[in-house]
Amino acid sequence: MKLLIIAGPPSGGKTAVIRQVIKNLPEGSLPAFLKIDVVHATEDQELAEEFNIPVKKIYSGDICPDHMGILVLDDALRWAESLSRNILIIESAGLCLRCTPYTTYSLGIAVISAISGTNSPLKMAPLLALADVAVVTKTDLVSQAEKEVFRESIRKVVPEIDIVETNAIQGTGLRYLMRRITEHPDIGPDQIKLRGAPPLGVCTVCIGKKEIGWKNHFGVIRPLDMPEPLYRGD
Amino acid sequence: MIKQFTLMVESGKNRFGEQEGFETIEIRSGDTLAIVGPTGSGKSALINDIETLAQGDSITGRRVLINGQEPPESFVREPAFKPIALITQNTRCLADLSVEEFLLMHIRARKPGREDLLEETMNLANTFTGESISLKSRMSGLSGGQTRSIMIADALVIGDTPILLLDEIENAGIFKDRVIQSLQRGNKAVILVTHDPYLALTADRRIVMRRGGVASVIESTGEEQQLIEDLALIEDRLHQIREKLRQGASFSSVSAKVLMAPARQSLQLNRL
Ligand SMILES: Nc1nc2c(ncn2[C@@H]2O[C@H](COP(=O)(O)OP(=O)(O)O)[C@@H](O)[C@H]2O)c(=O)[nH]1
Ligand SMILES: [Mg+2]
Ligand SMILES: [Zn+2]
Numbered sequence: 226m227k228l229l230i231i232a233g234p235p236s237g238g239k240t241a242v243i244r245q246v247i248k249n250l251p252e253g254s255l256p257a258f259l260k261i262d263v264v265h266a267t268e269d270q271e272l273a274e275e276f277n278i279p280v281k282k283i284y285s286g287d288i289c290p291d292h293m294g295i296l297v298l299d300d301a302l303r304w305a306e307s308l309s310r311n312i313l314i315i316e317s318a319g320l321c322l323r324c325t326p327y328t329t330y331s332l333g334i335a336v337i338s339a340i341s342g343t344n345s346p347l348k349m350a351p352l353l354a355l356a357d358v359a360v361v362t363k364t365d366l367v368s369q370a371e372k373e374v375f376r377e378s379i380r381k382v383v384p385e386i387d388i389v390e391t392n393a394i395q396g397t398g399l400r401y402l403m404r405r406i407t408e409h410p411d412i413g414p415d416q417i418k419l420r421g422a423p424p425l426g427v428c429t430v431c432i433g434k435k436e437i438g439w440k441n442h443f444g445v446i447r448p449l450d451m452p453e454p455l456y457r458g459d
Numbered sequence: 460m461i462k463q464f465t466l467m468v469e470s471g472k473n474r475f476g477e478q479e480g481f482e483t484i485e486i487r488s489g490d491t492l493a494i495v496g497p498t499g500s501g502k503s504a505l506i507n508d509i510e511t512l513a514q515g516d517s518i519t520g521r522r523v524l525i526n527g528q529e530p531p532e533s534f535v536r537e538p539a540f541k542p543i544a545l546i547t548q549n550t551r552c553l554a555d556l557s558v559e560e561f562l563l564m565h566i567r568a569r570k571p572g573r574e575d576l577l578e579e580t581m582n583l584a585n586t587f588t589g590e591s592i593s594l595k596s597r598m599s600g601l602s603g604g605q606t607r608s609i610m611i612a613d614a615l616v617i618g619d620t621p622i623l624l625l626d627e628i629e630n631a632g633i634f635k636d637r638v639i640q641s642l643q644r645g646n647k648a649v650i651l652v653t654h655d656p657y658l659a660l661t662a663d664r665r666i667v668m669r670r671g672g673v674a675s676v677i678e679s680t681g682e683e684q685q686l687i688e689d690l691a692l693i694e695d696r697l698h699q700i701r702e703k704l705r706q707g708a709s710f711s712s713v714s715a716k717v718l719m720a721p722a723r724q725s726l727q728l729n730r731l
Contacts, residue, residue: 343554343564369510369545370565370613371554373538377568388536397507400516401536 226306226412230327232291232317232352233336234345238362239316240268241393242336242402246314247276249396249403254312257305261285261294262318279308291317291324295419298328302412311411325355325421330412332405333420338363339375339390346379353379355420358387358405365392463488464525464542464621466648468509471520473501473672479519480675484666486648488621493659494652496668502652503548505668506624509650510545511535519672538568544618546610548626550603558601558609559594562617569617576616583641584612587633604632611638625651629658657690 229246231239247256258280260268269280281304285293294317305313317326327333335356337345340363346353353359359379364372376388387405391398429442439446443458466486470479486492494502504519512523512535525534525542533540554561562577570576577594585591587608592601601609607628614623623642628651629635639658642649653659665677703710 340553343556365507366549367553368547368549368610370561370610370617371549371552373568374554374556374561374564376538377564392507395518397511397513397517398535400514401532 226302226310227312227406227409228302228328228331228412228417229312229314229334229406229409230317230331231315231334231336232319232326232356234319234338234341234349237319237336237338237341238360238393239319239336240271241362242334242360242391242399243268243272243314243316244275245391245393245396245399246402246406247272247278249399250312251403251407255310256312256314257281257308257310259283259297259301259313259315261290261297261315263290263320266318268316279305279310285318289321289324291321291326294326298417302417325351325419327355327357327420329415329418329420330410331417332409333357334360334402336360336362337379339367339372343375343378346375346382350382351421353386354383356383356386358389358402359383360393360399360402361388361390362393364390364398365394465527466509466622467524467527468505469522469524470673471508471515471517471522473519473670475670477670477672479521479672481673484664484673484676486622486650488648489646490648490664491643491662492648492650492664492666493662494650494666494668495654495659496674500668501671501673502668503626504671505666505673506545506626506650506652509622510543510624512543539571541569541618542620543622543624544614544620545624546607546614546626546628550606552598552601552606552609554598556598557594558592558596558598561598562609562613565613565617570619573617580609580612580616583616584608587611587638587641589634602632607633611641615641619645620647622648623650625649627652627654629653629655657687657694660687660690 231243233239243258250256256278258269258272258278260266260280260282262282263285266282269282272278273280281301283293283297294315301315302313333356335353335358337349337359339361361375372390376390379386379388389398389402429444434442439448444456445454446457447454468484470481470483473479494505496502508517508519508521509523511517512530513521514529515522524530534542556564559577562580563574566573566576581592581594588604590602590605592605592609611628628638651658659665660683663679667674667677
């Protein structure tokens with residue numbers, strides 16, 4: 226089984242890229258798709274109809290969707306295996322730019338749009354830094370110079386990352402991504418682990434308590450004038 | 460960077476799956492080609508196939524070769540090795556940077572260590588537009604004409620590539636003739652999408668687009684020379700009238716006749 230983990234902010238073009246990936250997978254590939262989102266997503270139905278592949282969706286509700294993804298990944302792999310699939314594609318919700326959902330053995334693909342602002346790579350540094358490939362979408366909407374400046378901005382954050390530029394609607398330029406996917410090895414025998422250390426459910430905001438102000442919360446909290454977070458609770 | 464090259468476009472299919480009306484188009488240093496056709500006929504797609512050096516992996520299935528071979532990956536993926544500069548139709552830049560920051564970042568991508576090109580780029584850009592651009596302007600705040608001017612100067616000075624692609628540069632508030640003059644310097648291959656009759660006719664070849672594919676390629680034979688000269692006259696008149704209007708002039712029927720007389724005469728002579 227191969228594992229592809231696609232992450233990136235909402236509307237960056239993750240689903241558009243996944244469509245192209247599924248369309249261009251080498252002969253003999255049997256993909257399954259898992260969509261993780263917070264409260265609403267339709268990608269699973271769309272892709273099931275379009276490509277006739279098994280799909281699953283999970284809503285994380287009050288919990289950080291990337292954390293949810295980590296918790297269900299093991300089950301999802303077993304689900305795909307039980308259907309004799311050989312490639313599992315996971316689309317993250319893309320709401321948490323601090324967490325990175327990539328694991329060992331997976332091919333981590335960060336999808337980011339060329340129109341998201343020159344400084345956006347800086348703002349989502351962890352999401353890019355731990356990825357194997359950065360796919361830059363919507364290059365059809367910017368000038369060549371702008372595209373190259375955006376590339377430079379990614380390089381500033383992650384100097385060595387493999388950058389693939391595309392108009393994901395048409396699939397231009399994705400031959401380099403497809404080559405990476407084709408060459409990527411199957412999951413090996415060791416325990417699958419997260420690449421980064423995301424901040425886990427560290428406070429009661431994470432689990433859905435809505436009151437503002439640290440006095441209303443437990444776990445790792447932080448008053449405004451305190452230089453470091455501190456732990457409050459039993 | 461390569462200076463001597465042959466760019467070869469191998470035909471693909473149009474929107475209806477029909478083979479395009481050519482086998483290969485060869486483009487060499489110094490050639491000028493115009494791409495003409497109605498809106499939605501596939502002009503920008505052709506430009507994009509060339510820019511991304513497509514290898515049968517775009518909608519059209521075209522392949523683009525350099526010196527008869529599939530170009531090395533670095534030509535496509537690394538701006539510092541890319542032999543092609545493209546000026547797209549966009550007249551807005553979304554980058555949240557000043558002009559200076561933008562150009563310096565692009566220099567880092569294309570010509571690392573050549574910060575000295577900044578000034579040259581700015582000077583050239585400012586010859587293309589009447590609205591002066593300063594280094595501290597925000598890229599996203601520039602007018603259409605200013606953005607275009609920067610992009611063209613950037614392609615010529617910072618890109619300085621042997622192949623230049625331009626997508627409808629004419630209607631963007633720039634001094635067209637100065638731009639064309641600059642493009643023709645330096646023995647570059649220039650491929651431009653255009654609706655401008657003068658630009659289309661003065662190109663060495665015209666690629667005619669229809670239904671998402673190339674319908675035909677027309678070689679200029681010299682027979683259109685007279686038409687080109689007529690057009691130059693008409694352009695000149697148009698320019699004069701435009702300038703007068705800008706200054707706030709109004710025209711009587713007599714003055715209009717006088718303005719257009721030379722153009723009328725020459726057109727009539729040609730018909731005889
Ligand atoms: N023009 C253009 N639109 C794109 C491109 N990639 C995605 N889109 C559009 O952007 C919107 C968001 O894309 P989607 O794949 O749903 O983003 P996601 O939320 O990351 O999955 C959709 O309307 C897509 O059709 C691209 O490369 N070019
Ligand atoms: Mg999506
Ligand atoms: Zn998170």
